[in-house]
Amino acid sequence: MGDKILETIGLTVQFGGFKAISDLNFSVNQGELRVILGPNGAGKTTLMDLITGKTKPTSGRILYDNHEISGMEPYQTAKLGIGRKFQNPHVFDNMTVMENIEVAFRGFDRVFQALFYQKKADIKDRIEHILSTIGLKSKADRMAANLSHGERQWLEIGMLLAQDPKLIILDEPTAGMTAEETYKTGELILTVFKDRSVIVVEHDMAFVRQISNIVTVLHQGKFLAEGPLAEIEQNAKVQEVYLKEDAHA
Numbered sequence: 001m002g003d004k005i006l007e008t009i010g011l012t013v014q015f016g017g018f019k020a021i022s023d024l025n026f027s028v029n030q031g032e033l034r035v036i037l038g039p040n041g042a043g044k045t046t047l048m049d050l051i052t053g054k055t056k057p058t059s060g061r062i063l064y065d066n067h068e069i070s071g072m073e074p075y076q077t078a079k080l081g082i083g084r085k086f087q088n089p090h091v092f093d094n095m096t097v098m099e100n101i102e103v104a105f106r107g108f109d110r111v112f113q114a115l116f117y118q119k120k121a122d123i124k125d126r127i128e129h130i131l132s133t134i135g136l137k138s139k140a141d142r143m144a145a146n147l148s149h150g151e152r153q154w155l156e157i158g159m160l161l162a163q164d165p166k167l168i169i170l171d172e173p174t175a176g177m178t179a180e181e182t183y184k185t186g187e188l189i190l191t192v193f194k195d196r197s198v199i200v201v202e203h204d205m206a207f208v209r210q211i212s213n214i215v216t217v218l219h220q221g222k223f224l225a226e227g228p229l230a231e232i233e234q235n236a237k238v239q240e241v242y243l244k245e246d247a248h249a
């Protein structure tokens with residue numbers, strides 16, 4: 001596999017007679033931040049569901065870090081180090097910000113859970129470090145329910161960091177954010193996930209411009225184009241797909 005963290009080969013999933021992902025060959029290198037673009041219904045979320053095991057492929061392979069993971073359950077891919085942040089934050093409202101990060105540490109691994117109390121000082125330092133990274137140190141004791149939408153998203157990014165995944169999947173991390181929150185999220189992603197393998201599904205083009213390196217465009221479950229954003233924006237096939245999409249809107 002060389003330095004690929006993820007590779008799909010002929011990946012296909014069929015719902016009834018409809019192929020939501022069709023014969024897709026796609027790969028992400030170690031340490032790369034890859035953005036996935038595509039009009040509504042292109043199959044972006046389905047691809048992320050396939051990688052994490054939420055959806056099982058009809059055919060084809062998914063290789064992750066030298067493991068064949070197609071057909072695995074989400075808890076298995078999580079154990080192997082694939083971490084996902086959903087569009088709507090999955091934080092525990094009835095817990096404080098600090099407790100949410102603590103739970104993310106504890107829940108990840110049973111061995112770690114057993115060691116948790118012995119290593120409390122060490123864990124505390126790591127939790128504090130994560131809280132300052134996501135800019136929520138001063139709100140550590142606040143209930144998660146009382147955070148703003150942007151802060152809840154950052155808290156979930158902190159929970160991902162606590163799990164220390166090898167491959168991070170971010171599903172529209174700026175959905176519902178103000179322009180300022182979106183920019184701050186871009187900065188956060190560029191700093192905290194630097195040198196990590198990250199896949200970001202996103203629509204906000206200003207945000208994509210801020211963070212992007214290589215962009216992969218999907219259309220109707222198929223690979224359409226791939227390259228630096230500036231190149232992709234000039235791509236005739238991509239322009240056609242997005243223009244058609246606008247015409248239907």
Ligand SMILES: Nc1ncnc2c1ncn2[C@@H]1O[C@H](COP(=O)(O)OP(=O)(O)OP(=O)(O)O)[C@@H](O)[C@H]1O
Pocket residue numbers: 015020038039040041042043044045046047
């Ligand atoms: N469980 C399912 N059963 C039937 N059809 C599905 C299922 N999941 C997804 N689809 C269909 O597969 C296609 C791809 O959906 P998907 O959500 O992956 O697209 P997307 O690129 O993430 O779109 P959006 O940008 O709107 O989120 C859509 O036509 C959707 O209706």
